[in-house]
Amino acid sequence: MKNMPPETTPFFARDRAWHPPAFTPGYKTSVLRSPQRALISLEGTKSEITGPVFGHNILGEFDNDLIVNYAKPGEMAIGERILVHGRVLDERGVGIPGALVEFWQANAGGRYRHKKETYLAPLDPNFGGFGRAITDENGGYFFKTIKPGPYPWPNGVNDWRPAHIHFSVFGHGFAQRLITQMYFEGDPMVWICPIVKTIPDENAIKGLIAALDMQNTIPHDMRAYKFDIILRGRRSTFFENRKEGN
Amino acid sequence: MVQPLTYFKESASQTAGPYVHIGCTPNFSGITGVYPEDLGSGSLVNDKTRGERITIRGFVYDGVGTPLKDALIEIWQADADGFYNSPSETRGKGDPNFFGWARQPGDMATGEFAFETIKPGKVPFRDGRLMAPHVNFWIVARGINLGLNTRMYFSDEEEANAADPILSRIEHRVRVPTLIGKRDGAVVTFNIYLQGENETIFFDI
Numbered sequence: 001m002k003n004m005p006p007e008t009t010p011f012f013a014r015d016r017a018w019h020p021p022a023f024t025p026g027y028k029t030s031v032l033r034s035p036q037r038a039l040i041s042l043e044g045t046k047s048e049i050t051g052p053v054f055g056h057n058i059l060g061e062f063d064n065d066l067i068v069n070y071a072k073p074g075e076m077a078i079g080e081r082i083l084v085h086g087r088v089l090d091e092r093g094v095g096i097p098g099a100l101v102e103f104w105q106a107n108a109g110g111r112y113r114h115k116k117e118t119y120l121a122p123l124d125p126n127f128g129g130f131g132r133a134i135t136d137e138n139g140g141y142f143f144k145t146i147k148p149g150p151y152p153w154p155n156g157v158n159d160w161r162p163a164h165i166h167f168s169v170f171g172h173g174f175a176q177r178l179i180t181q182m183y184f185e186g187d188p189m190v191w192i193c194p195i196v197k198t199i200p201d202e203n204a205i206k207g208l209i210a211a212l213d214m215q216n217t218i219p220h221d222m223r224a225y226k227f228d229i230i231l232r233g234r235r236s237t238f239f240e241n242r243k244e245g246n
Numbered sequence: 247m248v249q250p251l252t253y254f255k256e257s258a259s260q261t262a263g264p265y266v267h268i269g270c271t272p273n274f275s276g277i278t279g280v281y282p283e284d285l286g287s288g289s290l291v292n293d294k295t296r297g298e299r300i301t302i303r304g305f306v307y308d309g310v311g312t313p314l315k316d317a318l319i320e321i322w323q324a325d326a327d328g329f330y331n332s333p334s335e336t337r338g339k340g341d342p343n344f345f346g347w348a349r350q351p352g353d354m355a356t357g358e359f360a361f362e363t364i365k366p367g368k369v370p371f372r373d374g375r376l377m378a379p380h381v382n383f384w385i386v387a388r389g390i391n392l393g394l395n396t397r398m399y400f401s402d403e404e405e406a407n408a409a410d411p412i413l414s415r416i417e418h419r420v421r422v423p424t425l426i427g428k429r430d431g432a433v434v435t436f437n438i439y440l441q442g443e444n445e446t447i448f449f450d451i
Contacts, residue, residue: 006333012253014450019259020391027261029389032309033440037421039450042412046369047382047397048451050332051322052347058285069280091254104269112265113277115354116316128277130269166262166269172334174322174347175451177384177393181260195261198391204258230254 010044011175011232012091020198027194028155048175049234054100056134063132066105066145070128077127079108079146081222084182084210087139088169091233095139101229102168103143104130110151110161119151144222150189162189162196171231182227183209259393262386266318271351286320286349289362294343297326297364302398302427302434305357306385309441313357317387320349321361323380328367337370365400371411378406378413381427385438395449398427398436421447 022034042048062069067077088099106112106129109121113129133141148163165182183190190196190209199205207230216224267275271284291299302321305313323346324330331340340346350359368376380397399407407413407426416422424446427436438446 006336008334008336014256016392016450018255022391024391027389027391030261030391031389032312033314033387033389034309034391035394035445035448036441037445037447039448040412040416042449042451043372044451045371045377046330046335046337047322047324047377047380050330050334052331052345053333054285060281063281070277089254091256093252093254102269104265112268114265114268114275116264128268128272128280130272130277130280166260166266168262168266168270172332174382174384175395177320178257178259179262179266179386179393180257181263195263199258199260201258204255207255207257208260230257232256233253 007234009235009237010049011234018201018204024198027198044175049173051172051174064143066131069131071126075126077146078124082147083144083222083224084227085142086227088135088229089139090231096171097135097137097139099135100170101141102132103165105148105165106151108146108149110149155194159194160189162187162193169229176231185209185212261391264316264388267351270318274351290348291362291364292343295364296341300365300432300434302361302436304436306438314387315352315354315357317352317385319359320384322347322382324366324369326364326367328369375411378403378410395451396446397425399425400429401426402429
């Protein structure tokens with residue numbers, strides 16, 4: 001990718017039947033926070049196809065190791081040790097280098113380190129619950145963490161979130177900006193979660209479930225899960241001689 | 247039979263949830279010692295930045311007028327001359343003292359957000375016409391299933407706004423003011439209404 005000129009074409013239109021709609025009454029908080037009027041369509045201008053670039057200088061040595069990045073010296077977070085890895089790609093299958101990926105999650109007991117969190121599961125004094133990475137030249141990223149626990153949340157009287165990790169991803173254009181969640185292969189809680197069920201398409205849900213990846217498991221240390229993230233693709237440049245202004 | 251089109255589908259969005267601040271602004275949420283500072287949290291302006299200093303302030307309101315206290319707002323804008331600080335900006339080089347991107351959480355007690363930045367210059371539309379100065383917004387929060395995109399234009403740019411290719415094609419003129427930040431001196435107030443009579447115009451970009 002290093003030798004490729006920066007891309008300046010607009011992105012593929014977003015498939016809004018694939019994403020969750022704004023109004024999803026099964027997820028109660030969406031009811032008053034969902035725009036009701038039609039979005040106004042705007043084909044990508046410079047404002048949408050450009051985006052910030054983050055340098056590796058923002059990264060600390062342990063930003064992608066949640067097991068130790070908040071722990072006291074010599075100590076580690078408690079829980080099932082896992083490696084999460086994958087690539088950030090676009091819809092064309094092209095790896096996206098230099099993409100900032102941020103992640104956050106509950107601890108092994110399903111408790112977040114947050115003032116407004118009231119679940120009775122204990123905090124782990126050695127677990128902060130967040131980290132970040134910048135993708136390599138092929139779009140690859142990885143981080144070490146502990147597997148988060150499921151937890152109850154106030155929606156229905158007995159609603160539970162499946163184990164999940166939140167992801168915030170920057171591509172190369174502001175229109176690619178995406179926040180999503182990663183789920184774990186084999187977890188029956190995924191299919192009964194009201195937030196997962198905001199997604200109308202079963203295949204779109206499957207696209208958020210990370211596979212157990214025994215090939216990349218580190219023997220006697222941690223298991224691996226593979227999670228690829230797909231951002232919007234870019235149209236091809238068929239007409240390079242187009243007049244400047246786009 | 248035809249050749250298959252081998253495109254992937256974009257990863258489906260999920261809400262940022264109530265704890266987005268843990269991941270994106272951990273110091274703000276009280277978790278210190280991991281990141282030296284929250285990314286995008288400071289002023290966008292230093293002594294050498296070109297352009298007119300402004301502060302953008304506002305609230306994000308839900309459908310019954312309650313300000314969100316758990317929203318995260320990001321902005322992306324051109325420099326004073328209308329250039330983005332991005333590799334995809336091929337018309338010229340952006341001001342090296344202006345990054346152009348920032349993010350702020352709404353205040354935990356009141357919900358108000360604030361950005362210290364500069365007023366952007368005009369950026370050309372795809373056909374070469376100039377768009378009026380604007381700041382691109384992206385809003386996520388608990389209860390928002392897919393990040394919302396909007397733009398803030400400026401109330402002191404009436405002429406440019408009237409000629410703006412996007413503002414001028416909005417059919418329901420009564421909604422256009424939802425995209426205009428109200429300028430009073432160096433402060434520009436931009437409130438975002440997720441729903442209701444004054445629902446902000448959001449874009450499918």
